[in-house]
Amino acid sequence: MTDPAITANGLRKSYGDKTVLDGVDLAVQEGTIFALLGPNGAGKTTTVQILTTLISPGPASGPIRVGGHDLAIHPQSVRAAIGVTGQFSAVDGLITGEENMLLMADLHHLSKREGRRVTAELLARFDLVDAARKPASTYSGGMKRRLDIAMTLVGDPRIIFLDEPTTGLDPRSRHNMWRIIRELVADGVTVFLTTQYLEEADELADRIAVLNDGRIAAEGTAEELKRLVPGGHVRLRFTDPAAYRSAATALTDAARGDESLALQIPSDGSQRELRSVLDRLDTAGVEADELTVHTPDLDDVFFALTSTTADIPHQPEETVR
Template identity: 55%
Template sequence: MNPRSVHDLAIEARGLVKRYDDKLVLDGLDLTIPRGEVFALLGPNGSGKTTTVNILSTLIDADAGRVVVGGHDLADNPNGIRSIIGVTGQFAALDDLLTGRENLQLMADLNHLGRGPGRARVDALLVDFDLVDAADRAVSTYSGGMRRRLDLAMTLVSTPEVIFLDEPTTGLDPRSRRTLWDTISGLARDGVTVFLTTQYLEEADRLADRVAVLDQGSIVAQGTPSELKSLVPGSSIHLVFADDDTFDRARSVFADATAVPGSRRLDLSTDDTVRSLREALGRIESEQLDLTDVSVHTASLDDVFFALTGRAEPQADDQTIPHEGAA
């Protein structure tokens, strides 16, 4: 890959170090994120995801290292960074006593948009986030999904170039989560750079152009979801047979396969080629084995995460510092 010009980069971090007392949370973290990319940071409990977001968004200081966001160096011009970013944290920064419209208008006033442009921006965001019908209701009456959408809308009042989303869909029901996914995808299509931390591997797989796995304060792997999945070799063919007798015969035919108790299923390791699947099906036909289902399992981000960290999945993040819904 050719080195990118600094003008092509939305975020560049070099050698970030952060300690909390005697705990080393970030250990020389390096990140390079192009403009317009959706970048997902995965990591187990205590890996430093939230700490990374807090440093990049100017909320806390690193003990060492350099940060440049949108061409602004954090050491020299933190206000320049704040002027081009939005932050949606793990906890919605909403005033429950105000209506949705009033919350948005407050952000427009804080960003000095002016009376006319501010109202126009608020009206547009209410439409974009499907909150028109609830616009004049108190936020205390909103569902979890509506609150999350409003929180993200508040982040977008200032039309930021870079958005930090720290586990934005935690606690949402599946429908609300997918609605928010569509919103994030739309932001990316509009050229916004999205820095996403998540504990949902499916979320990173669906949304991210690139994914980095953070463990014990360092990046242990990064690349596209497909590139990361390729780090876990091999796939398997899952064969389900019609009855116990057929299953027993199949176990003799596929002596190296793994039997799944109680399901009449054999898992057959392959070399990730169509030929291996064709050979397996050919043996089933020649032995006249009655097959009821066949599927191919390839590596997922769950498999990658476990292989790289020794943990089954990410969990709640490290040191959590509540922060504002928009910067």
């Protein structure tokens, strides 16, 4: 286990009598993708703004460390270690893509020669060479987003905050952005991602936290979170009525579908439970014609965890923060 790139203890933030964050704990390991999910107004962007020094945490917050630096004592060191791509593009549409990159190099106090070298490398990496000398206002949404992230990388940050980076992009551009994010992590970069696309978190994140009403409702891997929600099952379908009846006798916990010759057994989708079902069928000398495993997806998790407390299923302690 590597050292955490980001830690926050008891993160709090209020605006007047409106509590936005109410004791949020976070630990993001180096070289991983951490996704923060939550409905609109849950506090995702506020969390990012605090961790990136854009706004101050509440006075009752605990210690926050980013890139090994105490955010309260060394905010400049934190800023030097991170890159931020917000919900809205920082690209200046009145100048070219190359000029946007060179401007960012100037802001990082790179020499003219070094700035041009870094700009050329990043434009090539993000497939923007052909458009480099065109006004950024002519770029597609996906191209602007790629340029946005390229500008973020000019300072070679080891931690990158991506606040809803694919909002408004078409499916092809989203998949291209996912590839870029994976490549960044393969190079050792830590990515803190907020997103409203559950498929995106499922596809990318090593760990996911669900933020609701200013608190972390649950945290874990995608698979751990999916196991919080009931409804997973194994479905067996038969074409031979005799085989169906034998299987129903062997699998006493199965719900029967006599007309469809199908059995449904509650399951968390784990290999252990699937093996148990198959072993009982083997003992009965029965073979199913079709077997499918159904597990809850992150949509189910999201709706369960962001509904009222009474509607949230029991959560195992090892995956709840």
